[in-house]
Amino acid sequence: MSDFQSFDQLLTYCQERQNSIWQAALTQEVEDSGRTEEAILNGIHQLVAQMRATIESGIASDDPSMSGLSGGDAKRMMAFLQDSNCVLSPLNIRMMAYGLATLEENSRMRKIVACPTAGGSGSVPAVLIALEDEQKVSREKTVSGLITAGCIGEIVSKRMHLSGAAAGCQAEVGVASGMAAGAMVEMLGGSPQQVLHAAAISMQNLMGLVCDPVAGLVEVPCVVRNGLSGVQAAAAATMALAGVKSFIPIDEVVDAMAEIGKLMPRQLKESADGGLAQTPTARAFTNRFFQMSNKASNLY
Amino acid sequence: MSGLFDIVGPVMVGPSSSHTAGAVRLAILARNIAQKPIQSVRFDLYNSFAKTYKGHGTDRGLLAGMMGFSVQDDRIRDAYSWAEKLHLEYEMLPIESSNHFSPNTVVFKMILEDGENLTVVGHSIGGGKVYVSKINDYNVSLKGEFPTLLLFYKDQPGMIWQASKVIAEKSINIASLTCTRRKRGIEAFMSIALDAPLPSGFLESFREAFRQIPDVYSVRAIDQLPL
Ligand code: SF4
Numbered sequence: 001m002s003d004f005q006s007f008d009q010l011l012t013y014c015q016e017r018q019n020s021i022w023q024a025a026l027t028q029e030v031e032d033s034g035r036t037e038e039a040i041l042n043g044i045h046q047l048v049a050q051m052r053a054t055i056e057s058g059i060a061s062d063d064p065s066m067s068g069l070s071g072g073d074a075k076r077m078m079a080f081l082q083d084s085n086c087v088l089s090p091l092n093i094r095m096m097a098y099g100l101a102t103l104e105e106n107s108r109m110r111k112i113v114a115c116p117t118a119g120g121s122g123s124v125p126a127v128l129i130a131l132e133d134e135q136k137v138s139r140e141k142t143v144s145g146l147i148t149a150g151c152i153g154e155i156v157s158k159r160m161h162l163s164g165a166a167a168g169c170q171a172e173v174g175v176a177s178g179m180a181a182g183a184m185v186e187m188l189g190g191s192p193q194q195v196l197h198a199a200a201i202s203m204q205n206l207m208g209l210v211c212d213p214v215a216g217l218v219e220v221p222c223v224v225r226n227g228l229s230g231v232q233a234a235a236a237a238t239m240a241l242a243g244v245k246s247f248i249p250i251d252e253v254v255d256a257m258a259e260i261g262k263l264m265p266r267q268l269k270e271s272a273d274g275g276l277a278q279t280p281t282a283r284a285f286t287n288r289f290f291q292m293s294n295k296a297s298n299l300y
Numbered sequence: 301m302s303g304l305f306d307i308v309g310p311v312m313v314g315p316s317s318s319h320t321a322g323a324v325r326l327a328i329l330a331r332n333i334a335q336k337p338i339q340s341v342r343f344d345l346y347n348s349f350a351k352t353y354k355g356h357g358t359d360r361g362l363l364a365g366m367m368g369f370s371v372q373d374d375r376i377r378d379a380y381s382w383a384e385k386l387h388l389e390y391e392m393l394p395i396e397s398s399n400h401f402s403p404n405t406v407v408f409k410m411i412l413e414d415g416e417n418l419t420v421v422g423h424s425i426g427g428g429k430v431y432v433s434k435i436n437d438y439n440v441s442l443k444g445e446f447p448t449l450l451l452f453y454k455d456q457p458g459m460i461w462q463a464s465k466v467i468a469e470k471s472i473n474i475a476s477l478t479c480t481r482r483k484r485g486i487e488a489f490m491s492i493a494l495d496a497p498l499p500s501g502f503l504e505s506f507r508e509a510f511r512q513i514p515d516v517y518s519v520r521a522i523d524q525l526p527l
Contacts, residue, residue, distance in 0.1 A: 025304060028303075029303065029304045032303060033303075034495075034496075034497075040304070043305060044304075044308070046311075047305075047308055047309055047311065050311050065315075066315075066357075066377075067355065105314065106314030106315045107314060107315050108314070109313050109314050109315060109320075109357060109360075109376065109377040110313065110314065110374075111311055111312065111313055111314075111372055111374075112311070112312065112313075112314055113308065113309055113310075113311050113312075114308075114309060114310055114311075114312055114317040114321065114427060114428055115307070115308050115309075116307045116308070116317075116427050117316075117317040117318065117426060117427050117428075118312065118314050118315055118316050118317040118320065118321065119315075119316060119317070121317075124308075146308055147304065149307075149308065150303075150304040150305075150307045150308040151304070153307035153308070154303045154304060154306070154307045157306075157307060157426075157427070161425055161426045162307075162426045162427050163317075163318045163403070163404075163425065163426030163427065164318075165318060165347075165348045165403035165404055165426070166403060166425070166426060171426070179307075213352075213355075215355050216351060216352030216354075216355040216356060217315070217352075217355040217356070218314070218315040218316050218355075218356065219315075269348075269403070270348055270352070270403070271348055271351055271352075272351065272352060289355075290354075
């Protein structure tokens with residue numbers, strides 16, 4: 001665990017040493033883990049490679065998820081790139097496709113990189129890998145982005161539990177979008193302050209997001225949320241790069257999020273007892289699903 | 301497990317870090333605590349684990365971990381058929397809700413090869429992070445972050461000194477040490493977390509060294525969890 005208990009401490013450290021956030025995080029990681037810088041960078045490279053591998057198999061696959069509730073949307077988004085009605089930029093389309101792809105692979109019980117969790121694992125790879133593919137950002141930059149994302153997530157995790165069950169989806173997809181926004185600013189050469197503003201802006205927009213997965217599966221709404229959160233992170237990063245600031249400092253944003261998580265009723269924290277999970281359509285599916293899975297408990 | 305890779309990572313089989321990967325890791329931890337082949341296991345599932353264990357692959361994760369599969373092992377998907385192949389006897393018991401326990405709690409009720417009963421209470425707290433709060437009647441706090449030694453011994457003066465001497469002789473640093481007494485003069489319990497990484501075979505040699513200390517009833521050497 002790094003010594004940074006708050007973003008304020010992190011920023012002071014960066015300013016005193018003229019470090020970027022990823023450099024500060026890397027130094028801390030060396031000190032705390034006892035591993036060499038090279039070994040750590042190697043590990044990060046491997047994670048980026050896995051993120052790309054997950055995305056590549058995800059955008060190529062038509063396979064449904066284990067429950068049949070999702071699958072194939074990533075491929076659909078990639079095909080839409082060629083459509084005359086596609087008015088968003090290819091970078092944005094890829095971010096959507098890659099976020100969807102990662103979560104679809106997750107629902108197929110295939111390999112993903114938890115970031116910070118499996119349910120929130122789409123945002124960061126979506127931004128990182130789309131920037132590589134569309135902006136030709138170097139792998140070194142991507143690695144610095146992922147370290148930045150990790151550092152942001154780590155500090156947030158010291159102030160709240162990162163799970164839908166503990167604090168709702170704001171703690172998963174919400175935090176992931178903050179991590180991704182910070183990563184993008186870093187990769188495009190923004191300052192440490194801009195990195196943190198981007199993260200704060202992005203998290204504010206997903207604050208209060210509840211966790212209401214249909215049938216308790218990490219699919220609806222998780223897959224589409226991950227398809228959108230990368231784009232939202234990119235938008236927040238762009239605001240920060242343009243000079244937009246978060247009026248509330250990021251530490252206070254996180255504390256507010258933690259408080260909201262505590263105030264959130266149990267029904268909206270992953271129990272599938274509220275929100276989208278209790279709509280008529282969701283209930284009908286849930287009944288079918290449990291009948292099916294009880295009949296063949298090893299099928300699902 | 302270090303900070304950065306705790307947040308970015310692990311590489312894992314989906315769909316849920318707390319319900320799938322967390323379940324795998326808890327079961328590995330329970331298995332490491334048992335240290336003997338497990339004859340049968342009952343998984344008592346609480347709260348969110350009880351409600352959503354099928355959809356989130358908690359069931360498969362627990363079985364996989366019990367068989368020693370890692371969080372990124374593709375066999376997790378087919379854990380049921382692997383359990384059959386490897387003759388793992390198990391029962392899954394969803395127990396709706398308990399305010400007692402954190403959202404994702406599983407109680408492992410194991411019967412070991414030699415007939416010993418072992419109960420381990422585990423919690424998954426998000427992002428694949430886990431901790432064990434109870435082993436049989438003892439309250440512990442075991443996160444699998446460090447190689448850990450658990451010592452059960454006769455409550456008497458000088459035990460901490462003797463134990464730390466053994467560790468110091470091997471020039472290993474102690475990350476933390478806690479003692480709990482169950483009954484004055486009768487039974488106490490010490491948990492010693494060591495700095496990782498340890499050279500392989502070290503935990504075993506510690507176990508032997510501790511067994512030499514008079515009035516140590518039993519020793520468990522528990523490996524740290526893989527990333
Ligand atoms: S809705 Fe719940 S299960 Fe789905 S991604 Fe969000 S926190 Fe995870």
